Amino acid sequence: MSKIVFAGHSIVKGTDYGGVTRTDTFAYKIGTAAGYASADIYIKGVSGDTSAGLLARLQADVIGLAPDVCVIMIGANDWSTGVSVATFTANLRLIASKVIGAGIKLVLMTDNMNRGSVAEFVSLGTYEDAIRKVSVEYNCPLVDIFSRMCxxxxxxxxxxxxxxxxxxxxxxxxxxxxxxxxxSETSPKDAFVKVTSTPPVVVTEPTAQDVQDLSVAISDYLINGQLTSDLSVIEQIRSRFP
Structure with missing residues (x-):
């Protein structure tokens, strides 16, 4: 069965605020829209969690579940607790490398915008810039919630x-x-599903002997008055070509 995991902080968890239920969360809605069964949508948001906290539980809450896709939103609590952008970026890179290294498709999401002072807006924005940077470095889809809310x-x-x-x-x-x-509107098609690429068809080149045999057979066919028997020889040799 295909599985998808959403990991991060309280915004991912969703149910600690405003009477939101599991089926109300963006994680659940994205999962069902992508075709996952309810039981195969894992919402692993932890209130107050930081990139370091997510890194510590990554094996248990993400990799150990062996999902096809992992969607991560993390960063707001790193910002609010004073974790440096450099440390946050290093943690997010390590998270990305572990998830992708386990054969899991990674999707990153920026945080929601914090409604506060201009200074807070600007400082949180530097963490969102780091998320965008990591998405480019690891070639994974990005859902930029922060920019859309801004x-x-x-x-x-x-x-x-x-x-x-x-x-x-x-x-x-x-x-x-x-x-x-x-x-749904801003992500590439199939962003939240793991698409298995079809192995390329290997076409073998004709050998020098194949080319020589075909050349001789065609010459015989023309010289001998285009006999049916000579044409059969040509067809037999041609079948050796890809």
């Missing part, structure tokens, strides 16, 4: 902006629905 704020779309959160950063039911919609 765009709403810039466009003064405050009705949906405030309706989407229960506090400064955690999604409401409407926010989870919006995040799932963003994932």
């Amino acid at each position: 765009f709403k704020a810039l466009c003064n779309d405050y009705t949906q902006y405030y309706a989407g959160t229960t506090d400064k950063i955690h999604f409401s039911i409407a926010g989870h629905t919006w995040a799932a919609q963003v994932s």
